Amino acid sequence: MTARESRESGRKEQILESALHLFLEEGYDSTSMRKIADAAGCAVGLAYHYFETKDEMFAQTLDYFFQPYEQEMRVLAAQKDKDLYGLLEDCFSYVVKQISAFRKNHPGELHWMVRQALRERALELLEQTVMDILNGDAADGVWLALPVEDAAALLGQGLGSLLLQESAVRGAFRGSAGDSHASKESQLVQTAMRAARQILGDAVEVPRTSQILNPSMEDPSRRPAKRNENEAGGNKKEKGKKKKSKKNKQGK
Template identity: 30%
Template sequence: MPRTVEQNTIVRETRKKQILEAALTVYVRLGYYGTDMDTVAAEAGLAKGLVYYYYKTKKDLFEELFEWMFQEGEDFSNSLLEKTESMDALEQLMYYVYAVFGANKKNPRMMQFFMRVPFDAYAVFSKNQRIEGALKSDLHRLALTKIIEKGMEQKLIPIMNPSSAANSFWTVFVANLFEYSRLILGTQETPKNEEKALRDVVQFCFQGLGIEYKVWNFYLEKIVSMEK
């Protein structure tokens, strides 16, 4: 019996998701220029012809991959802001760090992707698409800017340039998280104490905002106990 339209749609979306997942895995390992359709097909466990059936060129595949990942990042960031809106700024900031750290633990490819994509977007997108993509890939830093501004208004964070503070915070956070994602992906030895790894990341980030140990530690303990 022939498949229904609905069944064909499900098969199509399942196959495309399978290919995109494989492309993401290969991309974080080899980059755009190091990736070819043969490698993606092998990673997906599919015939190369089937990959080409859904994506006529590597550029087509990566354009959809980048758009998919940008949307994933945007949805994740927006959901965190919505969930933590009623918290004070330091609790909100701590929850944001905790949640991104946890998401990276579940899917370390995400951080690897966002570290690589600024170097490859020009090969995939037009100028206007690159500008839009750059804004989407910068969502976390923009979200942090809003939280830090809120913290200054609440007198929980010392007065400083919120955009510069968010940039420094995010840079330190990403550098540590990127290193941690490499550990999870198996390119280095996995840390034995994940709680200490989280605490180290938090310490570097919050001290950069001038937040004392007893303050950020209180919020960290609160978030950890809340999420258990």
């Protein structure tokens, strides 16, 4: 990278940093290109030089915000000393801790558009990370109850939504009053892991996902198996044949 390219990159990053701060603190509608330029200490024309519209700047600001998280998630997914569930647990733990740290740094209510955009990108990132794990070496020889794409969607979008619940990481996750914040985070991760094992069809006996969400629901696995109708019909025919055979012998 030349000195000029380095300066260009530095200016753009400074603008993105200012944009990120304003979008998080003031929301999308209240943040203008001029306000971002003023915060970055540059002319508004320079902001438009890098970003044609505010929408484009918002999209690139999200890319900028998620870049370090994407890098860390790739590292977690590529660990060679962990099995499939160890990798998933590391990723879930990382997500919960980062959300907790984010809420601590930004305790105020986020603008709905910013909140929704962050949520969608976070779920997409988690889904992609799960996909990488399920397609990686740690999943070799592991039988999955679902196609990889479906499993990744369920884990990334479904369990991701559970992990992203603001109430869960802000201390409202159910547990005893004496539980520490770290303990509540750990409980949340373990709840997600139990559901993950069930979704992936692991043989370990754990509550089904439906029971985790509603413990009063009956466990379908404990219901008596229904006999196959064809099999039942076949048994009746066999009994009929035996009766006829006995009658024939008696007649003789």
